[in-house]
Amino acid sequence: MIESYQLTQGDTPLLISMPHAGTALTPEVEAGLNKAALSLADTDWHIPKLYNFAAELGASRLEARYSRYVIDLNRPENDTPLYAGATTGLFPSTDFDGEPLFEAGQEPTKAQRDWAKAYIWRPYHNALAGELARIKERFGYALLFDAHSIRSKIPRLFDDQLPDINLGTFDEQSCDPDLSQTLQAVCAAQSRFTHVINGRFKGGHITRGYGDPANHIHAVQLELSQRTYMNEPSDEQPIFAYREDRATEVRPLLSGLLEAMQRWGEVSYNKGK
Template structure:
């Protein structure tokens, strides 16, 4: 069994969570997936590489190892729905386009799902909770940035082309309004990438559950359009390939977003 996550501890109040970057499969899930699903198309591809500058910022990083097709770390353990429209659950049996993931009769068993909860979902969330507690104990507050990406065109999930940068603060319930405004200002200060806050993606289970501004834990989700840093279906080159040229344009914006979180935290809590 592989480790379900990798945690790299930093020396600032910022923790970057990457719950959908994993590609590992359990034997049962791998054996059951149909040919199309084995491409793992719904992965948040290359997120650790895209954020490789985070070490320079002193941020902690928590990276998932298992694919969301094993279990979705950004869904509640009881599988309560997060969105009113089309979505996928804790144990996806369809992909984002609504197509089946598993061959007939090969959906993971109840025992396999319980294993995934015990050995994948809970360890990740325990690590997330412990690291936030460590940061808050050391600095008096913690900042959680939940890093995601998604294809820019998925008609089942949203109309038309998705904005490039999709910030979510659970309608400003997962972080202080001042932090939300700081991040919006960063996005508005550039014209290369389109952006929105609390649009189609308002923040998933991690943002909603761990963001607790009253207790000095501020959480923000970023759902980044994959066309900003990699090949998508329909591109002429290799599908899902990381594009250094595209990434070089969006990384400075991502860095400014994270630096704005850190500056806001320092300014806000140096007064207390």
Template sequence: MTSFELTRGDTPLLISIPHAGVRLTPEVEAGLTDQAHALTDTDWYMPELYDFTERLGCSRLRGLYSRYVIDLNRPADDTPLYAGATTGLFPEIDFDGRPLFRPGLEPAPQARTQALAEIWQPYHQALAAELQRLKARFGYALLFDAHSIRSQVPRLFEGPLPDINLGTFEGASCAPALSERLQALCAAQSTYSWVLNGRFKGGYMTRHYGNPADNVHAVQLELSQHTYMAEPEAGVDYPGDAIFPWREERAARVRPLLEALMSDMQGWVPQGR
């Protein structure tokens, strides 16, 4: 089972895209409700939006399976990352709180154990190994964890999200100097709203792998989907074959900021290196 795609680069930066996958295991596909087959909580079009990363020469890791099978950005023991409403390692509800599976057709414990062993673990093994390779080569490693989400998800937060949601686990996952550089880039533009460590402070990957004391610096970006696509609407039951269109004119506007953030992160060198 191939659960991820990894392209090794020649810079200290690794971009992780864990939630753009749409593959389903047979057990999950057979049990999903009609509306859940639309996979509305996918981080849609992330590889396309970040296509400039190939030109930057950074490493790229992409998950291929849907978060409805297993959420790669949750800990293996399913410890909650946020207080209040959330979704877990093996989601049974979507972001709006609707059941993902028809009654009695939730994946069996054996299927979930298999997903943990064959999807979650290989992704994290690849991520850890690539960070170790980069650290061995450059003396430090940088992780940029790329996500997107609908601009409004009433069950998870009140009102619209900022466009750019940076997370550094309240400053624990990267050096302050790196965080300050990224904030300065956001503050220098007026097109997109932004916040640091707001509703999204960084998921499992940012918290687990970001360790400045060990020369690994991690930042998460949760991007509002309306900045580049026609995003799903909250609470709408979409058919399983629904398509949420890409909007190139929007993507073309937001890409320069995304590239600037990643280029600046990639060009940053920790003090003493």
């Protein structure tokens, strides 16, 4: 069995979580997925590579190893729905387009799902909670940035084309409203990429479950349109391919958002917030 996550500890109050970057499959899931699903289309492709500048910022990084088709780390363990309308759950049976993932009769058994909870979901969340606790003990507060990406056009999930930058703060419940406004200002200061906050994606289980501004833990989710850094199905080149030319353009904005979070924390907590 491979490790379910990789944690790299930094030396600042910022932790970047990447729960959907994994592509590993258990033997049972790999055997059960249909041919189309084996492409792992709903992966947050190349997120660790895109955020490879995070080490220079001193941020901690937590990267998932297993695919969300095995178990979705951004869903609650009891599988309570997070969004009204079309969505996927803790153990997805369809992809984002609503197409079945598994061959008939080959869906994971209860025993296999219990194993995934015990050996993939809980270890990731234990590591996440532990790192936030370590950071808060050292600095007095913690900043959590949950990094995601998604195709820009998925009619089943949202109308038209998704904005490039989709920030989620659970309607300003997962972080201080001033931090939310600070990040909006960073996006508004540039014109290359479209942006929205608390639109279709307000933040999943990690943002909602760990963001606790009253206790000095501030969580933000970014759902990044994949057209900003890779090929999508509409491109003529192979899909899911990383595009350094595009990544080079969007990376300064990503860095700007993370640096703004760090500056906000330094200023706010130096003032005794």
